[in-house]
Amino acid sequence: MTEKMTPELRTETRKKVLHLGGTLFLVTAVTGLILGFVEWGTRIAIEKAQAEAKAEALRNVMPEAASFAAEPMADAGGEMITEIQHAVDKDGSTVGWCLSVSTKGYGGPVAFVVGIAKDGTIRGINILSHSETPGLGARSTEPEFYGQFADKKAPLKIVKGEAGAEDEIAAISGATITSTAVTNGVNAAAEYWDKNLKGK
Amino acid sequence: MDFMHVIVEPLALMGIMGGVFGALLAVASIVFRVHQDERIGLIRAALPGANCGGCGYPGCDGYASGVVNDGAATNKCSVGGAPVAQKIAEIMGVKAEAAEPMRAFVRCKGTPEASPRLADYDGVRDCRAAATVPGGSPNACPFSCIGFGTCVSVCPFGALSMENGLPKVDLDKCTGCGVCVSNCPKSVLTLVPRKANIVVACNSHWKGPMVRKVCSAGCIGCGLCAKNCPVQAITIDRDLAVIDPNKCIGCGRCVSKCPTKCIAADQACTPLEQTA
């Protein structure tokens, strides 16, 4: 079994522990230091990039809004809703609401922002992230699909082929699961708006 | 900038983790020390360390212990190529010293005329497949060359070509690497030294009368060659004459004495000069 701890073996172990432990300590510590420094240096740039991406997403569902303020989630009603932004124009009156929604798509969660105007019509949606199959579900990020939601009244129905009536959305051919998921998300946002944000 | 969070904490955390793991490994390497053949370490140093598994062994350590413990070939590292193979050969003491230059030799004269084809075989045109036929071969003589050219296809130097149902060795291209010998199901091909020019061109261990029935150019084990050899270079091994190339002085008496003329008097060929 393991050699018994003779005196010179103990010194050899101590020497080796110091040697190996010390080198590894030195290398990892120096690397940690460099990373801490680089992280601090780029932190501002990263925050700016992330804020920029978020604002850009909100702006193109609610073009006429000047600024956005975070709004606390009212009650448990919107389990699909992840975040709400209150959109106001220059002189502070409400223009509408932006709700970030995350629904279960074909390949995984699909996250998008829904812009709802003061009177309840859907100003538009913007897909942020998804892991749908390229060429099928991924086509939900093309204007032909998400453009259909602009200036529509909830609740919306998903149909195959041509969208006839006012509240119908034409599903992407071959990606009905993704199209239905997005439409359910939009209906959930509209329903949440109807219950909690209508009066404000 | 909050000095603590940006500089000290990452440094401390990573440093402590590194230090702890280093110490842990140090203690482990002492407590778990196991004696290992030092050649494995040497070979492991010579290997590129890509752990890519291209040699079929799991990573470089696997291959190194494979070479030392179960004698794997020294050239299996595709990434390292020839230089690494050379180094491993030296470490293992298998010097790639200039071995006696050898060449392939066809121990059969059973052309379709000399030895009739018994069966009309239309299976896979490959000797190894044809050798599984009941009776061991579509030919009358089970020791004879089947003639589907497996040796020709495996030869890495293109030194073999089929002529009249038997392989012909191109002495300029044949380097004696032995790939054909290991692939021939009937072991008709064998390696002989390049300087030897008199070799028995038969592979049959049957008694004389039976050989006469199946082949007109086979060795019937009569022993005339052995009796007439001035230097006793020929022995009869189970009714097949075998010439010892080192003793043979190439006088050719046996060739003339052999009743079936199955001893081949190939012209001796000079060793392959280095053109590369």
Add this chain to the structure above:
Amino acid sequence: MTELFLLFLSSIFVHNILLSRFLGCCPFMGVSSKSETARGMGVAVVFVIVLASLMTWLTYNFLLVPLHLEYLYTLSFILVIAALVQFVELALKKLNPTLYKSLGIFLPLITTNCAVLGVAVLNMNEGYGLAESLVNALGSSLGFLLAISLMAGIRERIESNEGIPECLRGLPMALITAGLMSIAFMGFNGIIK
């Protein structure tokens, strides 16, 4: 409980780490020429991925998050994995040489295996709890074992096939076979949301 089971099944079939997430392809191509080495590699990977996922989950949630140093996850994960594999290799070589003979020689190969770090990072990105991380790790590594054993079986059969053109023999044919297997595994898509 069913949610965990669904996650387990999806990480073996739907999101197979080799055939649809492309993690761990280097050893997959290299070691899958013989089936017993492939199986040994697969079992070693299962053992290491589950252990590594446990260690990296603990490191992340008890060391990095409290100190708000999440950005150090790459460095700390790979340090933990490398040290863990080296320690397990030493321990195994001493305590159980027979197991080491069949399993241990793959261990240094696994440190540089994208699958181990890949699973650890995925567990963190998805924000899985301890139970979910371990189930995902077990599922992914069993998926790896399944894929590499199937591959080894097929490759042994195509090795001796004379029909393959000269330049495609060996690795190119193995890659094309893996492509076909990946198409087959795509059939599982969508059975689990």
Add this chain to the structure above:
Amino acid sequence: MSQSTNPLKIVANGLLAENPTFVQCIGLCPTLAVTTSVANGVGMGIAATFVLIASNAVISMLRKMVPDEVRIPIFIVVIAGFVTVIQFLMEGFAPELNKSLGIFIPLIVVNCIILARAEAFASKNGVIASALDGVGMGLGFTVALTFLGAIREVLGSGTLLGTQVVGFDPILLVVLAPGGFIVLGCCMGAFRAIQAKLAARKGACSPAKKASGCAGCAMSASCPSAEGGKA
């Protein structure tokens, strides 16, 4: 592993003779997953090249004082450090590339090429030679990724660098997971076929056979047709 020291040979060695993707077949994970478009391929190639050069240089500097038992952890920590640096740079200044490369940036750490080059070359040679080797291998990797990225993008989504190029409707499979395996398999086959033809024209035995037959054969030193039996 030609140990010659003239810089051009080391770089050329990484690009052609030992191209990491086509010849050594290491670093397959990012190669298969990321080459769905040229932009991704180039982005990944450049990121990997930066890490490769930096880590090769630093590792060859440290090679004297690294005890053998902890060789792998130290190399990996150095590589991980550089990968995290490149990750921050990407998040800060190239967010869209960062989104498309996604999980594959942290996976550069365990990319077999970098650790293989660190162990095989950097830990045995000088700093300049190692850095040059990093350049060579990085270029070889980037060229391979761009080449595969171009093929898969044109076939799979009909565009090249985003602009519509091809008339017929694209073959979706090529962009998906299985496409990566199949396209890489065919490219490697083509690469070997070209090498075999080149070798055949020079009268040497084709490399496919050479790899199996000649290298270990005792006669390979004196064999006329094994082109360059020696290094």
